[in-house]
Structures are given as structure tokens and as C-alpha cells.
Amino acid sequence: MTTPRQNQLLALLLKRGQTQVQDIAQELGASLATVRRDLTDLEAQGRVERLHGAAQIASAAREEVAFAARESVNARAKRTIAATAFGAVKPGATVFLDASTTVLQLVRHIIAMDQPIKVFTNSLRVAQELALVSHVDLSLIGGRVREENLSMVGPLACAALNNLWIDQLFLGATAIDNEGTLSSVDADEAAVNATMMARAAETFILADSSKFEKRATHAVTTLREGHRLITDLPPPPAFAAHAKRADISLTIANSADT
């Protein structure tokens, strides 16, 4: 996918920020033509942005890592958060699980529970885990399958959601800024997430502390009264203050109760 030199190039951009094409060529010991070709490749992959005479890491790519790699990042925090979220699941409720790695941790608890439950999801991964669990009544929304994280997105997904009413939505966050705005690296994914929230009576946002003070390209929505955020460490003061004003419930998951 990426050559060693392209990785060097990405590392350089991460270190230096916006960098002149000339400087990149000198630093890598390659010709301008080669650097330009690499930039064209990386641009096609959505990993860098080009300006006239310079380049920088694509804003979208700062968070977009392969799903498998992401799964292990902050795994402990995610498990803790998932355990706390599971405590909020109401018996007999219809829940929706999104396609995030944090929510995937929640699936383990659902498999182990002894009450029947209705689960909707847009995640093929979640579907694989729950398909044959007898106390789970599983439904998928449809949609185009994103290879990135095996989620279903697009118009088909949104249309299906608009015919549903969900009791409890569990949503993993990619980025949360201090004004409480959620954002995502993929436009389709963002649109689907926004639709989910519009159709849910209760929304739980699961986000480990690394997600704060971040923004991705595509805004999902801004947290409002009644939304509940579950995280693993106290958030930045600026966000905490905003949450208090806006009446957003804030839960710090404690690893003791896992």
C-alpha cells in the first residue's frame, strides 16, 4: 500500500507540518518527480493534502487508521467504558450498536447477559458476533459496506433508520471538540450517525479520553440536553464546563466496576 519512502514522507509531514516539495525531495534524497508521484499516490489515498509547492497531512487522515490497528489502541479504557455502558442497558429495550471499536467491546457483555434483547446495528462485525446468540433478536439496517470498518452507510442505511424507533443508542465517537460537536472522518458515516441520533430516545456516546479536543472533517451533530457521554478520564475543563451548562450527562467509567 505505501512504500517505505512514502512512510518516511508521511513521518516528515507529521513532524514538520506543511512542508515545501523542494525540502521533502532534499530530505528524502529523491527527485522532485518522485516526490510528486508519491504525493499523488498519498493524495489518492486521502492521506495528504497538496498545496501549490507544498504538502501536509490530510486533516481527515489524522484519525483514520485501519480498524484492526485502532481496536487495540486504548483497549483497557474501551473495556472499562463498555462495562459502564452495559450497566445502562435497560432490560427489554431495543438497542442500537454502531460500528465503532468501543461499542464492539459492549457486544461481549450482551453475549453474556441472560435476558432477551433486541439489537439493531450497522456493523458487520457486530452482526457476526451476535448472529447466532439465541437471546439476541438481531436486525441490520442495510447499506453499502465500507471496507474500512465493515459498517453499512449511505442512503439505504439512512432510509432504513428513518423507519425505526430506537430506545437506546450506543455510539462510539471519533472526535469531540470543546463545544460538544462530534465529528467523523467519513461523510457517509457522519450522516448515518446523525440519523441514528435523531431516531433514538436515549443516546450514549462512548469515547475514551483521547477523543477530546479533536475535530475530524465531517460534523455529525452537537451534543444536547439528555445526551450521555461515557469516558474513562475527566475531560478538559472547557468541555466539562460546556457539558454542565448544556445539561449533558457525563460519566467517568471506573475500572473497579468491570
Added chain:
Amino acid sequence: MTTPRQNQLLALLLKRGQTQVQDIAQELGASLATVRRDLTDLEAQGRVERLHGAAQIASAAREEVAFAARESVNARAKRTIAATAFGAVKPGATVFLDASTTVLQLVRHIIAMDQPIKVFTNSLRVAQELALVSHVDLSLIGGRVREENLSMVGPLACAALNNLWIDQLFLGATAIDNEGTLSSVDADEAAVNATMMARAAETFILADSSKFEKRATHAVTTLREGHRLITDLPPPPAFAAHAKRADISLTIANSADT
């Protein structure tokens, strides 16, 4: 991941079953050394099994969830039927694959082809197989997941279908009576199948010969002009006569042309 020649090789093994390395080399117009290298690659990917002097598609690739038993019934006939059906797939078409075991055989051919294709399905099994295949643009319709065969059914599934237009539908049959009526054991499955047929320009019914002169509880629809039936042995005369009158195309798949 796989070169065009490796795809050819997989397609060849699907058609012929176990094949001599010598024959593969001759068929592909490559040297023995090259074929062996390809086999080593494909073996490392778990896609083929090697014997001394020969190779075949890995049996692990046929591993099953709930309906393992059914898949092996009449497996040879199903493979033959699937190979013939694959010959009918038009380049660039949008195809729909249902959740039957016969159609699942067709998936192997789609994985091995080297043209891009758009696939819709209501089968979680098909989705698992195709999710990460790069030349396949995969979409699922939604719906409640049936544990029996991991298909998606119900109102959500039908609603999604009603927003689609499908070029080529490949549908496995449970039972076909002599009047050309298809029937199914599950009411939801029958309803979804009927909806699929209403949305498809071309419908191919894949049914091995054991499905004739059978009825199940829930009627799907009655075959009409233009519908195409692919089977492995000549059907009962009563059905054949009806098919001729009703202008239903009838293809007997021949294992020789696979």
C-alpha cells in the same frame, strides 16, 4: 492480493475440483515453477489445499455456520449449477445474491473473477465472504437476521428492496411444484424472495433436481415468462411441459462445460 493468473487458477479449481499441477500449468500457459509459486501463495492465504502433484480449493473455505449439513447435500450438483449461473453474469451488472446454499457457491466464482461488480445481498454469509474483496462493491439490504440461514428478512428488508432496481437476481429455490410455483418454509423468507423478483430485470432460479415436485408451506410466486431456471438434471416431464408452455427458460447445467 491475487494476480489475474491466480484468479484464473482459482476459477479453474472451482470448475474442475482437484486438478493435477501439470494440467494447471498447461491450462494457464505457465511453467510448472510459476504454478507452484502461485499455489504456495494461495496456500498461505488458505484458499487452496495442495496434495502431492495436485491441488484443490481449500475445504476450510467451505466451512459452515448453521447450515453446514445442507451445503454438502448435492454439493456437486450445486457447484455445476453455480458455474453455469456464473456464465450468465453480465460485466458491469448489479447482481443480487440471495441466502441459499446454491447461490453461495456462485460467490466463489465472483471472488475469483477479475472484473469489478456491484453485489447486493440479504445473506450475512455472502457478506462475510465478499466484504473485503476489493473488486466487489457490496451492499446489504437490512432486516431481521434469521438464525437458520443468516438471511435478512422482514419489513425492513422488503422496504429496502423496494428502493432498488436489480439487473440480475440469483435465487435459490427450496421447492418447485409442477405448476412452476416456488415455495419456502418461512413466511418472511417467502415474502422477501417475492419482493426481490418484483425488483429484478432478470431472475435466475438455481435449483438442483431434488427440489422438483416439492411444496413448502409458504408460496413465493409462480414462475412466469422470462424467468430462467438452472438445474442439473432434466426436470419431471410434467414440469418441463409447463415450462415450455409458459415460456420459462430451462438450462441443464453440464459439469463438462465447467
Added chain:
DNA sequence: CTTAAACGATCAAAATTTTGATTGAATAAG
């Protein structure tokens, strides 16, 4: 509007990968 720099396209040279023949070792059949 002018101009200097950056850009994409093209092409030959260089580097890399793929291929097929040959070898001795391993394997299964008799």
C-alpha cells in the same frame, strides 16, 4: 498583466520483480 515557480506528461535508464530451466532433496507408489 507579467513572471517565476510548480505542475503533469513523456521517455529512456535503472532497479526491481517475475518467470522458466536446472539442480539435488523429498515423497509416494510399487
Added chain:
DNA sequence: CTTATTCAATCAAAATTTTGATCGTTTAAG
């Protein structure tokens, strides 16, 4: 145990990809 194949390793030739220089064109700053 013997023997005829098949197998993996090696190496040079062939094919493919990558690279850097040079063009005319496009872009943005003055």
C-alpha cells in the same frame, strides 16, 4: 527397498515497475 515423480531452491533471462531529466502548460504572487 527401489524408483519414478514431485517438490523447493537457485540463478540468469525477461518483463515490469520505478526513477529522474526534460519538456510545454498551469498556477499564483507581485
